[in-house]
Structures are given as C-alpha cells and as structure tokens.
Amino acid sequence: MFHKIRKFGLKTAGLVTAAAVLWGCTEVGGGSQGPRVNTSKPVVVGVLVPSGSGNQQQEALAGSLVAAAKLAVAEMGDVQIDLRVYPTAGNANQAAAAAQRAASEGAKILVGPLFAQAANAAGTAVASQGINVLSFSNNPDIAGGNVFILGDTFANTADRVVGYAARKGQRSVAALVRADAAGDVAAAAVQSAARNNGAEFVGVAKYELTSDSAIAAVSATKSLIERTGATALVLDADAAGALPVFAQMLPEKGVTSASTQFIGLTRWDQTAPAVRSSAGLQGSLFALNDTSATSSFNQRYAAANGTNPHLLAGKAYDAMRAVGTLLQSGSSDALTRKKLTRNAGFQGANGIFRLRPEGTNQRALAVATFQEGNVVVLDPAPRSFGGAGF
Template identity: 25%
Template sequence: MRPPDTRPGGIESVDQSDMYRTVTKSSSVTRLAACLTVWLMLGMLLTACSSQSNGGPAAEMYSQQGQNQSQSARIAGPLTNADELATRAPDQTIILNDGTIGHPRGRPVKVGMLLPLTGRGSEVGQALFQAGQLAMFEAADDNFVLIPRDTNGTPEGAQAAMASLLAENVELILGPLFSSSVGAVKAMAVDAGVNMIAFTTDWRQATPAGSGRIGTPGGSGVYVMGILPFSQVDRIIAYAASRGLGRLGILAPESTYADIVVETAIRAAPSYGVDITKITRYPDDVEDLRPVVEGFTDYPARQAKLKAVVSELSARTDTASRQALRQLRGADTYGEPPYDAALIVDGGQRISIIGPLLPFFDIDPRVVQLLGTGIWDDPNILREPTLEGAWFASPAPAQREKFSRDYQQTFGSAPPRIATIGYDAVALAAVLARRNVDFYTDEKEIRDAAWTSRIYRSDVLTNPNGCAGTDGIFRFRPSGLVERGLAVIEIDDTGFQVLDPARNTFEEIVY
C-alpha cells in the first residue's frame, strides 16, 4: 500500500505542551465503543505474549533501558516526578528518588511516536496520531504514556525527534512514516536498545534484532508494519491458480515497489503451477502508456495474424472458408491473448488510463482475469468500469469498518487508508503494557539486565501466534517484516466484495 498523496502546510503546529500526553481512564472519561479489534487483541496477546518459553515467567518482565556500556544507563522506574524519568545515572548504577533500590511496579510505560505532524505528510501524520488516540481509549491502562514527536516530514526532523524521545526514556518507538526518516533514525534506536515499529512500506528498512547483554532474547530491531507486497502477490497468484488460471502476464513500472512484486511473482508462480508468459516493464515517469499497453497485449502480432488469416480465407471459395471469413468481420485481432490472467502493478491515476487501454487493444476483461495488489485498496479505483470483476489481495474491508466509523464520529472526517496501522500499533503497545509485574529484585539484577525493555522485547514482538487488528491478523517475523492474513477482494459495481476470506489464525511455525 502506498501512503496517500500529501501536501505540506495547512495544519497548525502542534504545541509542545500537547506533545506529552497521557490518557487516564476514569468515570469522567467518555469511553469509545469497544472495537472487535481490541477484544481479539486482548485475548490473543495477553494469552500468547505472556507465555513466551524463551523469556521466562511473566514476573521476570521488566523495563530497563540501557546505553552502551561506555555511556550512562537510563532509568524507567517508579520515580514520583515524571520529569525525572529521563535523568541519567552513572553506568551500572540505578538509584531511585530516596537513594535505594526498589521494586518498580505499576510505573509508567512510555512509548514514543514519530510522525510528520507538520510539513510534508502532515495530514497523514495527524491521522495516524488520532488513530493512536482511539486505540489508547480502547486498550490502554492508566500507566500507559504515549509521547508523540513531530518529524516535520524530514530525515533531519526525525533525528531530532528521536533524540527527544530517547531522552524521555521511551521503551518502544512507533513510526516514522517515511522510509528516509526510518533510515535516518534506526541506528539511533538500535544503539539505545529500543525496538522500533515503523509505518513505512519499505521492506528494506527492516532490521533483525540483536541479542541482549546477558544472552537472553533481547536487543533491538526495526519492524516494518506497512502492508507489504510479498504476501499479497503470493495470495493472489495462489487464488488465481485455484480457479484454473495458469498463464500469467505482468505489466509493471520500473520502480522499487514493482521490482519486488515482479520478483515475488516469478518465485511464487511455479509453486502453484502457473507459467509467466509475458512481462512488460515501463519507465515510472512514462507519459504515454498507449505503446506500453499495446506491446503488453501483443496487439500488433495478433492484428498481423488476423490479416494473414483473412487473406488466406479470402483466397478460398469453399463454404466453410466463407463462413469463417464472415465470423471474422469486425474482429481486431486473431488468436488467444498471451495470458489468461494479467497482474497490473500500478494504481492511482495511471490505472484509470491502463484500464480502458486493455480492451482498446483487444484484451477483454471478461476473458482475461485482471489481478492487482493492495494499492488497489482505494475507493477511487471503483470509478474505473473496466476493472469491474478484477481481483486483488488485501485485508478485508469489513474488518476496519468499525474503526472507520469511530474515527469519523470522533474527528469529523474519514480516515485515510493507512490510519489503521497507527491504531493497531498503539493498541499492540498498550495491550502489552497492561501486564502489571515486578521488575527488579536487587541491584545486581538491574546491573546485569539486557538492554531492551522486556515488555517490548523482540521475542515478544515476534510471537508466532500473532495479533488480531483492524486489518486482520498480523505478526512480525524475526526478519523484521510483517506477515498478514489477506482476503481476495473482487471489484464490482457496488464496491469491494470478499471472494475468499482471510485466515483468522497463524499456524505454529518453526523459525
């Protein structure tokens, strides 16, 4: 999925006093209606994520953030003054307010959120933050603290915002949005021992976690939460094969996204008995798509073949030849298309051009099944009539309808498609923070602790049972990539219809 087009400006700067927010649930707070997402997440996460065999019992969970040994440790403990949570102490020394070592319990769990709240992408950034606020109302306890920071939509702004969050001693980073911003800050997160769940769709930013100081599953990594093309391509090819479609054509621009779609299709197709019979690529900045689609459809060759057949039949005088000649009147080409399914790796404005050009060059969508990826998960695509009957793989729309209604009712506008990622990320963080446990027993345990927060430790985030969210089930793999359960969607004149539902559970796997 590509993030919606955005433009800078138009949104007031976020006041710094609003940048540190807590939500306390009490009888005076009007709570939003409970979403199915949260109940599924509570059931799955509190059961699955607290039963990690490698991480020890839940009572051992703690939330110490450390620096490299050459630097001073940072405290996330039960300090009475919230401003002192960022106070640095000498290396390997943890001293609470009264100068003693205590038993941190019920202390704030601080999660940072890096978003473009101003500048480039600010409309999307504001929507992601608002979606996160909905998740807090639904899933967070009193001890959960969400700290947003504005990246200004630039790598430099992201670095400044990340430094601010690390000074706050956050235990998990959500965001940033743009790939360039993720690349600019991920080394900072890894050095500080803080896991990061990025909202980008750039799979190249994923970074497997390292190991903790004492060898326990720890260390930090970068997890990419955007809806990625890998599973989409595999899902749609598998479904097409199950419907008897065995010859696949691919039309794709020369872009990074399209590269991975094409590569994935080439790898996946043989395992489903599908032959790739045509691949046509074109410059990503192409202005005239007519010759591109003409070549993809083999229109000149099929037209030339028609002329040859007509010429041959015209030279004959028998009844059968004359009858065949009459049947070819009005035809533009002769012979079957070079494929029985066509994967179109494009969206937005260009799909509204490609769509009508396919029948213009004699590819009948009623004969050739059109296939797409998650970039077709956009209501604007319903305006193109030639795509009626086309299929693509994506999270089922019905799963996010409740979120969309709550968002619109609360904020007065429809959420952008990507907003569900902000909701699911904050809901995941909030649910994991709900466990109220003892963290330390003595000074030595603190001193020997692994870098990374055990609440958000990598083996917790990569629980193979996964989580249920507004976009269906998902789980993070040890590679840092997200895997999702996807439905097969058909486009019709009434909207998006589910042809084949997404699975609702992940089978246990061995890494």
C-alpha cells in the same frame, strides 16, 4: 500524496500512490532484541509523526496518526502507557534527532515515523540502545535489525491474490509494472508469489510515467501474453494513474480479464465509479482489508474524534495495539523482537496482522472483484493465522 506528485501526462494524473511515496533506498542493520520494561509503571512509547514542516497534508496526517494511537491506548485501559509525540517534519535528520530525544526521555519502543528514509534514520539512531522501531513505512528495504514496517507491502498482497488465482487454475502469471524501484519490487513480489503458490512467473512488461510509454506497454504486454500463454496478468497501476488507460486499451488489443485474469496489487476498490464500471475490469481480482474490522475502526475513530481517520491512521493504531497487547502480559521482555514477532499476531484496525522476523508484516486480506461496477468479496479475510488465505 504527501510530497509533490509527478504528473502522468494523461487526464488520470498522479500515478504515485500513498504506498509509493514512502519509498527509500537504504537499509538499516543491527539492533538487539529489545529493552526490558517494568509494566507496573507507565511504559514510555515515543510516537514519531511527520508534523512540524508546515505542510498541511502532513500536519493533518500526523494528527490522525496520533489520534489513532491514542484510541488504541484508550481501548486497552488496563495497560499503563506514557505516549509521547515527537515531530519529524518528514525529514530523516529530524527523525534521527527525535528518536534520540525519545530514547533519552525513557522511550522503550518507537512508533513511526512514516517515510522510509526517516524510519531508517530513526532506527539507526537508537539501534545501539536496543530500541525497536515500528515504522509506518511500506518499504521492505529498510526492514530488519531493529526496524519493522507496518505499511501494506506488495509481497503480502501478491501472495494473497496470486495464491487465490492459482487455486482457481491460473498457474501462468505475467506482470505489468512501472519502470522504477517500486515496480521492480512489485515484479519481484509477483514472481515470489507465483513460486510460493505453485504457479509459473513467465515475464514482465514495464512502463514509464508517460502516456506514450503506457500506450507502448499495452502492445508489449499483449506480445508477452501471446508468447508465454500467461493466464493471469498482475498490474501495479492504480486508479489515480495508469489503471484507467490499461483497463480500456488492453481489452481493445484483445487482452481481457475473461481470457487473462487481471489482478491488481493496489486498492482498486477505491477507484471512481466510472473506472470500476469499465468493461475491462469486470471479473478482475484485487485485495481488500477485512471490511468489517475496517468499518468498526472507522466508526470508533469518528466517535472519538468527530472526523474520519486518514487512510494510513490504522497503522498507528496497529502499532499501539501490538505494544499494548504485549505489555498486558506483564513480562519484562514484552517489547523484544521475539515477542513482537509472535506467531499469533495482533488484532489491528483493518484485521489481524503480524510482524515477521525479517522486519516486514503479514496482513489478513480479502479477495474481491468487480461485478457490474460493484465490489464483491469472493474470499473473506481470514480471522486467524494458519488457515486458508495464508
């Protein structure tokens, strides 16, 4: 979405989603609890965004991220925050330099950057100073030490939708995922979600980013289901790529959501009307953010900026909301790992969320389905942690 998208070889090209382009492979380690702050004076917060490369999409995204961060600060008027923006050009080396500059200018915490390698580099650059990084990445490989990820994760989504399906009696789960690093993480997330929710993970079928491979995966998936008796099939495909193909061809092979519950790991609600009206997707399950919270955020953002937010802008709002909420306590240890990972979490742009000790995040999600092409919420997003849906 932000870098060149590989073509899928079908009319529905561009299988890489907003989530997938954020992936990297390295891991950051170390990192202390966090610096002390003086909340009686403005606390410097460095916001690292992917501007400065000349890429128009990245520039627009960067602007929306900054606007969302500023909105969060404005809505918490009793908090003294000195928000400073640092461009990274979406580049790891520049992200490291930006992080070091922010630290030298007094930043007590960093918000961003976006791409995994840039976030990893930024975290490494300031780890020795005990500065925590709330990155916009969704790659769990970089989470840990002083780096947190705010992006939506397969693990969080899988746990919600597989857990819901398991409670409805679907206790034999298979997966159909891409044959790449992101697909491996998706499959691992489904396996973990099945185990955590009293279901059995019975196997996985994979497909390459080609039309021939996707077609072959349909037959492989049918064989997997017949061999294992799987009652649920979790797909990582999205509407911009292989989902329309699978939605058509799996039912043609006799695999339907009526007999084997289809479950999506991506935002199937964002599909084109023709796709979500397809017979193969009716009755499928997928996750949504808290729709009322998202609608409210979009309206407030539009009122403040005269335009709609980027799909990822809410992550910057969430980061600043967490920072502001903790600084409201007046405590000198407000930005330490212990406080960042408080169990109560925070109110974000798309509902409640919390940061986990291992550096990942947990978000409140609703479970929805398609009925005659319409998105219907079956189980609303929780409004607090500890109840149903977590």
